[in-house]
Amino acid sequence: MRRLNWERVVSILLISPAAIATAIFVYGFIGWTAYASLTKWDKLFPDFTLVGLSNYRKLFANQRFQIDLRNTVVFTVLFLISCLLIGFLLAFLLDQRIKGEGIFRSIYLFPMSISFIVTGVVWRWLLNPGSPEMGSTGVNLLFDMVGLGFLKTGWYTDPKIGIMAVAIAATWQMSGYTMAMYLAGLRAIPDELREAARVDGASELQIVRHILLPLLRPVTLSAVIVLGHISLKIYDLIVAMTGPGIGFSTDVPAYFMWDTTFRGNHFSRGAAIAIILLLMVAVLVVPYLVHSIRAEAEL
């Protein structure tokens, strides 16, 4: 009994560094940021005079921030849809007893191991449209070479579709990951289910629609959560690929936050953007987190 007691104490001591570090560096710091967002701190030296929610009010009235929010929505929708579609398609095809499946899988997934900075640098050159005087470069040049010249566009230099160009690079990086999630999900579905449906005369498309997709809904949900929170936080890729762009056409809240905080020293405004970002991610993640913890507790 006594031996059990000292071990209990030791076990608490062993977990407490992680608990304390998290309490300070995650929760404490979030609280600090939230507090800073309510102050007048607008230059390098801290000024903790409280000003209420005025930083948030100013932010939502700020044109750059409005553009950023719209960009985030457009980017998230494009990125999510293309990752889910490509991810599912590739997983479904790879699940058809493919020769060399391992090789295909490795090729689809490797971009995941690379940093967004590398991806950004490479795609900035690939999607560099070139100039009318000097000729096309990158993907535009490739289009010319294979006779698809009509597909040429300004990519990220075109304010209207700039954010789409960033979404292409992000999809290149993350769709393989979505494929891997779906493939794991498909492999967990027993073959008998599909066989039974085939015997009943269901077409492959019907099997996908009425059996596979409903059963894969948890995978889709996980993918949406993971991809969604990456997309809300996207920063590195923008830095390396385009920067804020012409008229902030490729600017996002995370970029604005860093720019205004560490370049402009508008600390309270940066803190307010950070808190808005956190709330957006929390809306997405917290219900999911609570749900999966509950599901696990029931097991």
Next chain:
Amino acid sequence: MTTQAHEEPRSTRTLVRWQRVVLYAVLIAFAIFYLIPVYVLIVTGMKSFAEVNLYRMWDLPSGLHFDSYAKAWFGSEAEGFRGLNVNFMNSVYLTVPATIISAMWGSINGYILTKWKFRGSGVLFPLLLFGMFIPYQSILIPLVQTLQKISIFGVKLYGSIPGLIVAHVIYGIPITTLIFRNYYANVPTELIEAARIDGANIFSVYRHVLFPLSLPGFVVVMIWQFTSIWNDFLFAVTITSNPATQPITVGLNNLAGSYIVEWNVQMAGALIAALPTLLVYIFLGRFFMRGLMAGSLKG
């Protein structure tokens, strides 16, 4: 009758063969999509300076030249830019210790959370986990302020590699704890109980029972941490402002953001920055996958 019976399987077989051709064609088309950037990276890096031309970027090189790599690695005093060699080594000095420390720490946390459950451990775990999803912008301002005030062995944490190590180890707690917790949950409790009957205490159970079983868990965690720390940009660019201490992602971004650096040198730099994590992926891909799956909370 008999001919028809022979006809039917043959026609379905040809249909299936036709479908499989399409199937492989789609898979190969996507493989090309993922490999295009790699092709440009490698081909561009191998061209001599005389051959490098943005308008002929898809052409094959005439031979093997490593000029671009040399320039990206060593820099050019004449043109006035730094090479990536210093940044690369900084990343090594950052990633290796941070990976080892956070793996050890995660292993201990996982051990306590699975084998020494206490009142509240069920609540503590999701609280720890939440830190994995937060946008780091929401802790960045306090983190910088705190690191500016702390020194370890006379080294100021802000602006130094040790500061980055601290940040990565602390914000690595959720994922490393999650992976080890899921891993240790599968170690049968009977094994622990048998050791306890033999008189093992909290330390010796870990040392003689759990730790020897932990190798696969360590591999998964270390690959995950190695990849995400090597690829990190946000902490790196915020905490280190001096080029002499900046990791590779920041170095590459500076290189790519400079107008005096030719695009082929930027491409070579991108490959240098990507190489370590790519090699890990190629040789230890299996474990990489497991980390990914744990990252999606489905471990």
